[in-house]
Every structure is written in C-alpha cells, then in structure tokens.
Amino acid sequence: MSRESERERWQRNFADLLQELRVAQTGVQILFAFLLTLPFSAGFERTTELQRDVYIVALLAASAAAALIIAPVAFHRALFRQGRKPELVRYAHRMATWGLALMLVAMVSSVFLITDFLLDQAVAAVLSGVAAVWFVTFWIAMPLIRHRWVDEDTDEESADEQEGARPGPA
Incomplete structure (x- = not known):
C-alpha cells in the first residue's frame, strides 16, 4: 500500500x-435567512426588550458564523497555486472552529428567542x-472524548497495513 506524500495529505485534509x-x-x-425574515413577520412587534436583545445576539452570531465558515473558500482563492496548503488548512481549521462556536451561540439564542416568545421565560431558559448542553455534548465533549479513545478496528487495520494485507477467512 503506498503512502501519501505530505502534499497529498494537506490536499486531502483541505x-x-x-x-x-x-x-x-x-x-x-x-x-x-430565518433570522433575517423574523422582524418582518406578524407578531414581532409583540416581542419584549429581552427577546429583541436575544434576537440581535442570534442574528450577529449567525452572521459572524456564516462569515467564518465561508472564509476558507475566500482564503483559498487568495492563496491559490502558491503552494501554501499547510497554512491554508491551519487557518481554515481555526475559522471553521470559531464559526461553529458562533453557530452554537446563534442556535441556542434562537431556541431561547422562540421558546421565550411561546412559553414562560423560566421554561425557555431551561429548554435553551x-x-x-446538547450542542456542547455532540460538538465538543464527544469529539474530545472520542479523540482519546483507542479504536480496536483502527488498531487491527494498522497492524494489517504494517504486515501486508492478509486475506480474510473464505
């Protein structure tokens, strides 16, 4: 089995x-898009000052998240064919990570905004x-925990690669 070159690895990572x-x-x-249309919807005028503040947080967080998640494409255009793929991958990773963090803020703020509009504020706070916790569990905690796990299948595949592919049972 051939090993990929460093350049191929950076290309694959990107x-x-x-x-x-x-x-x-x-x-x-x-x-x-949903947040952009919300102020023009019937009933938005009934929102409280807190709900409007939360709306602004959600809107700005979603806007910033969109900018960061789309930024690697613009960054790639700026560095195209300059042989700077490692730099591009490192910066794109950071942009994506911060974009996801801001997306988490936008999502939780949106949940609070809608639930507070429909339900009691205490219930909205609990649901938000x-x-x-749900987002943090699956976007942060699980990947960090999983990163430290040893995967038996991966260990077996690595051993097979080192010894050469062995035929399985017939």
Missing part, C-alpha cells in the same frame, strides 16, 4: 475540511440550557 464546511454552511445560512 478537501475533508471543505466537505465538513458544506454541511455547516447550509445550516448557518438557513438559520441566518438543555439545547446548549
């Missing part, structure tokens, strides 16, 4: 990152807290 950003970009753009 392609993987772009695939991940496509998913996040769609989500943040849909949320941002649950949403925050």
